[in-house]
Amino acid sequence: MNINRYMIKDTKEIRLSKLDANETGDFKTKKEAEAATAKLKKRLAELQDILFAQKKHSLLVILQGMDSSGKDGTVKHIFSGINPQGFIVTSFKKPSLEEEAHDFLWRVHQKTPPKGYISAFNRSHYEDVLVPRVHGSLSKEDAKHRFRYIRQFEEMLVEEGTTIIKLFLHISKEKQLEKIQERLEDPKKHWKFDASDLQEREYWDNYQEAYEEVFKESSTEQTPWFWIPANHRWYRNYLALDIVVKTLEKLDLRYPKLNTPTPDISELISPRH
Amino acid sequence: MNINRYMIKDTKEIRLSKLDANETGDFKTKKEAEAATAKLKKRLAELQDILFAQKKHSLLVILQGMDSSGKDGTVKHIFSGINPQGFIVTSFKKPSLEEEAHDFLWRVHQKTPPKGYISAFNRSHYEDVLVPRVHGSLSKEDAKHRFRYIRQFEEMLVEEGTTIIKLFLHISKEKQLEKIQERLEDPKKHWKFDASDLQEREYWDNYQEAYEEVFKESSTEQTPWFWIPANHRWYRNYLALDIVVKTLEKLDLRYPKLNTPTPDISELISPRH
Numbered sequence: 001m002n003i004n005r006y007m008i009k010d011t012k013e014i015r016l017s018k019l020d021a022n023e024t025g026d027f028k029t030k031k032e033a034e035a036a037t038a039k040l041k042k043r044l045a046e047l048q049d050i051l052f053a054q055k056k057h058s059l060l061v062i063l064q065g066m067d068s069s070g071k072d073g074t075v076k077h078i079f080s081g082i083n084p085q086g087f088i089v090t091s092f093k094k095p096s097l098e099e100e101a102h103d104f105l106w107r108v109h110q111k112t113p114p115k116g117y118i119s120a121f122n123r124s125h126y127e128d129v130l131v132p133r134v135h136g137s138l139s140k141e142d143a144k145h146r147f148r149y150i151r152q153f154e155e156m157l158v159e160e161g162t163t164i165i166k167l168f169l170h171i172s173k174e175k176q177l178e179k180i181q182e183r184l185e186d187p188k189k190h191w192k193f194d195a196s197d198l199q200e201r202e203y204w205d206n207y208q209e210a211y212e213e214v215f216k217e218s219s220t221e222q223t224p225w226f227w228i229p230a231n232h233r234w235y236r237n238y239l240a241l242d243i244v245v246k247t248l249e250k251l252d253l254r255y256p257k258l259n260t261p262t263p264d265i266s267e268l269i270s271p272r273h
Numbered sequence: 274m275n276i277n278r279y280m281i282k283d284t285k286e287i288r289l290s291k292l293d294a295n296e297t298g299d300f301k302t303k304k305e306a307e308a309a310t311a312k313l314k315k316r317l318a319e320l321q322d323i324l325f326a327q328k329k330h331s332l333l334v335i336l337q338g339m340d341s342s343g344k345d346g347t348v349k350h351i352f353s354g355i356n357p358q359g360f361i362v363t364s365f366k367k368p369s370l371e372e373e374a375h376d377f378l379w380r381v382h383q384k385t386p387p388k389g390y391i392s393a394f395n396r397s398h399y400e401d402v403l404v405p406r407v408h409g410s411l412s413k414e415d416a417k418h419r420f421r422y423i424r425q426f427e428e429m430l431v432e433e434g435t436t437i438i439k440l441f442l443h444i445s446k447e448k449q450l451e452k453i454q455e456r457l458e459d460p461k462k463h464w465k466f467d468a469s470d471l472q473e474r475e476y477w478d479n480y481q482e483a484y485e486e487v488f489k490e491s492s493t494e495q496t497p498w499f500w501i502p503a504n505h506r507w508y509r510n511y512l513a514l515d516i517v518v519k520t521l522e523k524l525d526l527r528y529p530k531l532n533t534p535t536p537d538i539s540e541l542i543s544p545r546h
Contacts, residue, residue, distance in 0.1 A: 055374070101328070101387030103433035109382045114374030145432055152425040159418060160376035 001025050003243050008168075008225040011216045016208045016227075021172040023229035030234045037234070040241045041081040047245065050253040051116060052086040057251050058113035058162045061120045061244060064127075064214075065169030066207060067197040068179035070230050071122050074169065077237040078244060079120065088113065091122040104128040104146065105153055115161055125150055126214055133213065134206045147217035154223045164223045165247055167240055168211065169230040173204055274298050276516050281441075281498040284489045289481045289500075294445040296502035303507045310507070313514045314354040320518065323526040324389060325359040330524050331386035331435045334393045334517060337400075337487075338442030339480060340470040341452035343503050344395050347442065350510040351517060352393065361386065364395040377401040377419065378426055388434055398423060399487055406486065407479045420490035427496045437496045438520055440513055441484065442503040446477055 005025075008014055027033040051057060063071045075089055090111040099107045105125055113119035129146050132138035138146070154164055171179075180201075183193040200207070219225040226243055230236040278298075281287055300306040324330060336344045348362055363384040372380045378398055386392035402419050405411035411419070427437055444452075453474075456466040473480070492498040499516055503509040 098387060101331075101389070102385060103430060103435070105429065106382060106385065109379060112375060112379065114371065116374070149425070149429040149432075152422075152429070156378065156422040156425070157376060159422075162376070 001239060001242050003226065003239075003246055006226045006228065006239065006243070008215045008219045008227060011219045014212055014215050016170065016212060019170055019227055019229070021170045021175065021229050021231040024232055024235040025229075025239065027235060027238070030232070033234045033238045037077075037238045037241060040238070040245050041078070043245050044078070044241065044248070045081050045083070047248040047253060048082045048086055048118060050255055051118070051248065051251075052083065053116075053255050054253060055116035055256075056161065057253070058115050059118045059244075059248065060113055060157070060162050060164045061118065062124045062126070062164065062166045063120060063122055063169065064124065064130075064167070064211075065230065066171060066176060066204070067194075067200055068176045068183075069169035069171045070233055070236055071169060073233060074167075074228075074236060074240050075120050075122055077233075078241040079118070082118070086116060087118050087120075089120045089122060092124055092127060103149075105149060109153070112157060113162060125153075126218075129214065130207065130210045133210045134203050143213070144217070147214075150218055151220060151223075154218075155220075158222050163247060163251065165243060166219075166223060166225045167243065168215075168225055168227045169236060169240075170227050171230045173201075175231045176201065176204075274512060274515050276499065276512075276519055279499045279501065279512065279516070281488045281492045281500060284492045287485050287488050289443065289485060292443055292500055292502070294443045294448065294502050294504040297505055297508040298502075298512065300508060300511070303505070306507045306511045310350075310511045310514060313511070313518050314351070316518050317351070317514065317521070318354050318356070320521040320526060321355045321359055321391060323528055324391070324521065324524075325356065326389075326528050327526060328389035328529075329434065330526070331388050332391045332517075332521065333386055333430065333435050333437045334391065335397045335399070335437065335439045336393060336395055336442065337397060337403075337440070337484075338503065339444060339449060339477070340467075340473055341449045341456075342442035342444045343506055343509055344442060346506060347440075347501075347509060347513050348393050348395060350506075351514040352391070355391070359389060360391050360393075362393045362395060365397055365400060376422075378422060382426070385430060385435060398426075399491075402487065403480065403483045406483045407476050416486070417490070420487075423491055424493060424496075427491075428493075431495050436520060436524065438516060439492075439496060439498045440516065441488075441498055441500045442509060442513075443500045444503045446474075448504045449474065449477075 024033070027036075051059065063074060065071055079087055079089075088111070092108065095104075095107065108121065108125045111119060111121070129138065129143050129150075133143055158164060180193070180197060183189045215225050228236050228239050297306070300309075324332065336347060338344055352360055352362075361384070365381065368377075368380065381394065381398045384392060384394070402411065402416050402423075406416055431437060453466070453470060456462045488498050501509050501512050
């Protein structure tokens with residue numbers, strides 16, 4: 001897929017309502033997409049092996065999206081084939097009292113990936129602008145400050161060796177309702193239901209606007225946002241994975257060479273007389 | 274004392290060799306200074322009590338200086354009278370492998386003070402510019418990047434409620450030698466001796482230059498550096514404490530009010546009939 005199509009560039013013009021959450025790119029069927037996804041998963045495992053061996057770069061994948069947009073599912077699907085030793089997921093929930101007593105980047109900075117690692121953020125520091133903006137507790141001006149700190153923070157991470165991928169999982173309002181209903185009806189999904197999701201749903205339009213503000217303020221050349229049509233989970237998984245793989249392929253990933261002269265082990269191998 | 278005298282403002286002109294490490298301000302004797310210091314210690318304890326109760330602000334005191342300049346002694350003297358529950362010291366040593374695998378601000382960000390607290394950094398993120406600059410492993414340009422990240426990081430902390438005081442303990446080269454000799458001769462001080470201090474002493478001039486670069490790049494209006502004449506430890510303690518107290522006094526520290534209506538406890542107090 002040409003992933004540039006999904007990169008949010010012209011940030012002055014972005015209107016989420018104009019982006020089709022049902023889109024499936026070049027794929028017509030789920031089967032096609034799943035075959036392509038399987039190949040990409042193998043490729044990701046290869047690339048992660050080198051990343052981990054080389055310990056030069058790290059990758060941070062930030063996942064945002066409305067409730068039920070499939071953040072957990074995306075993490076599960078795209079990263080299930082890699083070496084878990086080199087992978088860390090952090091889900092950022094409502095801040096604890098200790099977290100609230102610090103600046104909003106404090107808890108996220110701690111969870112950034114060390115060299116060699118891939119980290120996924122399931123929600124992130126963007127929630128610290130989105131939620132208070134929607135609920136009116138953060139002024140436009142204070143939000144501007146936070147966006148500046150976010151840009152500077154991400155820029156510093158990039159400069160110090162972390163590649164950042166920011167994915168917005170885009171679902172339609174109808175799809176969200178469908179997912180909420182599934183959670184209520186399927187006993188295996190009851191645990192995912194949270195009454196507050198229904199409350200937040202009432203702020204749907206405000207969230208969409210707040211996201212448009214996020215893209216405008218934080219989709220930069222170095223750390224762009226990608227929007228992922230997420231009504232079809234098979235396309236969502238394929239596309240998210242494709243972006244991850246293509247991004248890793250742009251790095252100069254190489255297995256490190258032996259940094260001592262190659263020892264002569266012939267004596268250990270050949271039988272002694 | 275007029276602490277502005279010690280604020281490093283005109284950062285283009287700073288020459289450490291022109292600053293007198295033997296200075297004792299308005300004090301002629303140790304006794305005078307110690308009496309003033311005792312008063313300030315009481316005042317600091319009062320202020321910290323309000324800071325802790327109010328949980329609105331936090332204070333970060335960054336201590337830098339050549340080896341043997343008295344960073345440990347300063348922490349010990351100025352903060353020994355306060356409530357230890359609201360105070361955290363972190364000594365930053367050579368980074369661990371885990372720390373090295375992250376950006377250089379990763380470990381310091383974790384140790385920034387939560388609201389209500391005072392934190393002291395015994396050495397800090399400035400070491401990550403000073404040491405590699407002196408030993409030639411960080412180019413001037415890369416140092417400029419790091420300085421930018423430091424300014425942005427500190428600005429963000431300030432904006433989010435942390436007041437930052439940056440103290441440079443200034444001793445003369447002769448005084449350092451004297452202190453090293455003490456460490457070698459006094460059995461109670463043997464533990465403080467580190468052979469690497471003697472090696473680093475050979476880079477004295479380079480360190481002084483690197484510090485001048487630090488002041489030039491990071492003494493800002495919001496987060497200025499102060500230089501502390503530190504050949505006389507009694508003046509050093511007095512002045513560092515005075516800067517801390519005067520800085521806290523500028524904040525709007527107030528005990529919080531009861532946020533419920535005052536309950537009528539007369540019934541609990543007066544005897545029942």
